[in-house]
Amino acid sequence: MREDFLHYLWRLARFDLRDLRTTDGQPIIIYQFGVHNTHAGPDFDDARLIIDGLRWAGRVEMHLKSSDWYDHGHQDDPVYDSVILHVVLEDDRPVYRSDGSQIPCLELRGRIPAGLRGTYWRLLHNESWVACAGQLTAVAPPVRAVWLQRVLAERLSRKAVTFQSLVNRSDADWEAAFYQVLARSLGGSVNADAMEMLARSLPLRILQKHKHSLLQLEALLFGQSGLLPAAEQQVAPYVVRLHREYALLRVKYDLQPIPATAWRFLRMRPNNFPTVRIAQLACLYHRSGQLFGKALAATGQQELQNMFAVSLSNYWKDHYRFGAEAKRSDRRLGETAIRSILVNAIAPAYFAYGLHRTDERYRERALELLEALPAERNSVVSHWKKLGWPARSAGESQALLDLKQAYCTPTRCTSCAVGCSILNRTDEADGTVLSVNEEARLYQLTG
Ligand code: SF4
Numbered sequence: 001m002r003e004d005f006l007h008y009l010w011r012l013a014r015f016d017l018r019d020l021r022t023t024d025g026q027p028i029i030i031y032q033f034g035v036h037n038t039h040a041g042p043d044f045d046d047a048r049l050i051i052d053g054l055r056w057a058g059r060v061e062m063h064l065k066s067s068d069w070y071d072h073g074h075q076d077d078p079v080y081d082s083v084i085l086h087v088v089l090e091d092d093r094p095v096y097r098s099d100g101s102q103i104p105c106l107e108l109r110g111r112i113p114a115g116l117r118g119t120y121w122r123l124l125h126n127e128s129w130v131a132c133a134g135q136l137t138a139v140a141p142p143v144r145a146v147w148l149q150r151v152l153a154e155r156l157s158r159k160a161v162t163f164q165s166l167v168n169r170s171d172a173d174w175e176a177a178f179y180q181v182l183a184r185s186l187g188g189s190v191n192a193d194a195m196e197m198l199a200r201s202l203p204l205r206i207l208q209k210h211k212h213s214l215l216q217l218e219a220l221l222f223g224q225s226g227l228l229p230a231a232e233q234q235v236a237p238y239v240v241r242l243h244r245e246y247a248l249l250r251v252k253y254d255l256q257p258i259p260a261t262a263w264r265f266l267r268m269r270p271n272n273f274p275t276v277r278i279a280q281l282a283c284l285y286h287r288s289g290q291l292f293g294k295a296l297a298a299t300g301q302q303e304l305q306n307m308f309a310v311s312l313s314n315y316w317k318d319h320y321r322f323g324a325e326a327k328r329s330d331r332r333l334g335e336t337a338i339r340s341i342l343v344n345a346i347a348p349a350y351f352a353y354g355l356h357r358t359d360e361r362y363r364e365r366a367l368e369l370l371e372a373l374p375a376e377r378n379s380v381v382s383h384w385k386k387l388g389w390p391a392r393s394a395g396e397s398q399a400l401l402d403l404k405q406a407y408c409t410p411t412r413c414t415s416c417a418v419g420c421s422i423l424n425r426t427d428e429a430d431g432t433v434l435s436v437n438e439e440a441r442l443y444q445l446t447g
Helices: 003-011 078-082 114-124 141-169 174-186 188-201 204-209 214-225 237-253 274-287 291-297 301-307 335-356 360-372 379-386 394-408 417-425 436-443
Strands: 028-032 044-051 054-065 083-090 105-107 319-321
Touching: 003 054, 003 083, 044 083, 054 078, 078 083, 114 417, 141 174, 141 335, 141 360, 141 394, 141 417, 174 188, 174 204, 174 274, 174 291, 174 335, 188 214, 188 274, 204 214, 204 274, 214 237, 214 274, 274 319, 291 301, 291 335, 301 335, 301 360, 335 360, 335 394, 360 394, 379 394
Parallel strands: 054 083, 083 105
Antiparallel strands: 028 044, 044 054
8 A cells, every 4th residue: 555545545535534533542523634735744734633622733644654754754854743643554653743742643444445445456456558447438527527637737837847947047038948849849759859959059049140041040950960961071062051151150159069879860750850850940940030929929720830831941852861862842841740849839838938927818828729739649649549538639638648647657546536536436335355465465564
C-alpha cells in the first residue's frame, strides 16, 4: 500500500467513521477533513476536529506506520509541530512535537472496506497498458469530460511555467521566447532538443536584423546548426554563398555553432528532415520577425494556419539535404506540421500569455483552438482509442497524452477522477476480496 491511498481515504472519507478514537482511546469527531496539500509540508491543511471534547484546527499528516514520522525526519522540521492528528495505517511508535506533547494518532487498519482494498490492489498491480483498462467504458461521460479538461489545464499550466521562464531568460521578450518554442515544435519528437539548442545559440534579435535577406537567415541558421558541409567540398553556388555569409556573420556576432551530431535523420520521412525544418524556420522569419505578435493578432484558425504556409527557397525545393538532389516540390509545411505548431507552440503561448496578463480571453483562445483542431495521431492516442476512449479533438489528445504520462505511468490512480470513480463504485458487496497473501502484501506488515 502507498500513502496516496491513505490520502484518498481521508479526502473522500472512505473509511469506517463510526466511533473514531485516537490510539490511546480519546474520541475524535471530524467536521472538516481539510485541503490536500500536494507541496512540501503536512498532507492536509486546515482540518477541523474535536478530540476528547477539545476543538482543534490545523494540519493532518499521514503515514503507513507512525514510525515513518522519524524515518522522514519530521521531528527536525518545526512545520510539523502544527500537526493536530497523525493518521496511520499502523501505529507502531508514539510521535511527539518539539515541545514534548504527543500528537494524537488515528489508526486506519481495520477501518478500510475489504472490497475497496481489493479494487485498489488490482489497480496498482495491473500489468495492462493502463491499470483501469477494461473499466474505462463504464466511466460516466461527464466524469470523463471534466477530468480531461482538468488534465489539459494542468498540462497547459505546466507548459506556461516553462514558457514564462523562457520569457524571463529572454529579458521579458515574448517574441524571443516564442521563437524557441516554435523551433522546438518544428523539430518534432525526434529533433526538438536540437532545434531548441539551435534557437538558443542564435538569438532572435540577430535573425530579426537580417530578416530581409533569406540567404543570410539560412546562412545563420545552417551555419549555427553545424550541418553546413565543409566549404572546400562545395561546388553548389548556393552552399558557397551560405559559407561566405556565415563566415562574416559568425565573426560579427561571435557565434558558436552547435554540434552536427545533435541532429537525427534516421528513420524519418525526408519532409521532416532537420535541414528542411531549418529552411522552413528561415522562411518563417523572413516573412515576419514578429510571429508571436501576429499570432496574438490573428482572428481565427485559418489566419494562424496561413501564417505558417510558407514555401522554401529555390535550393530547398529540390533538396532534402545538402548535396542530394531530389524531386522538385515547394516543400511547404504540411497541414499536419502546421497543426502540430498550433497545438505545441501557439496554444501554449496563448495560455502562458493569458496567465501572465491574468487575461482569461487568451486562456480561452488556447482551449478553443485545441478543441477546434482534430485529434493528433500517435501510438498513445491509438491505445486510448482501443480501450474505448477515442480522442475527439487536439484538446482531448493532449489531455490523454498527459493522463498517461502524469497519472497512469506513475500509478497515481487515487489522484485521478477515473481511479476515484472506480474506487468509489466499490463497496463491501462487490466480491473483490483479497487472498491472505495479497492482503499481507497490501499492508506490507508481515516482514
Ligand atoms: S491514473 Fe486514472 S486513467 Fe490512469 S490507469 Fe489509473 S485510473 Fe486509469
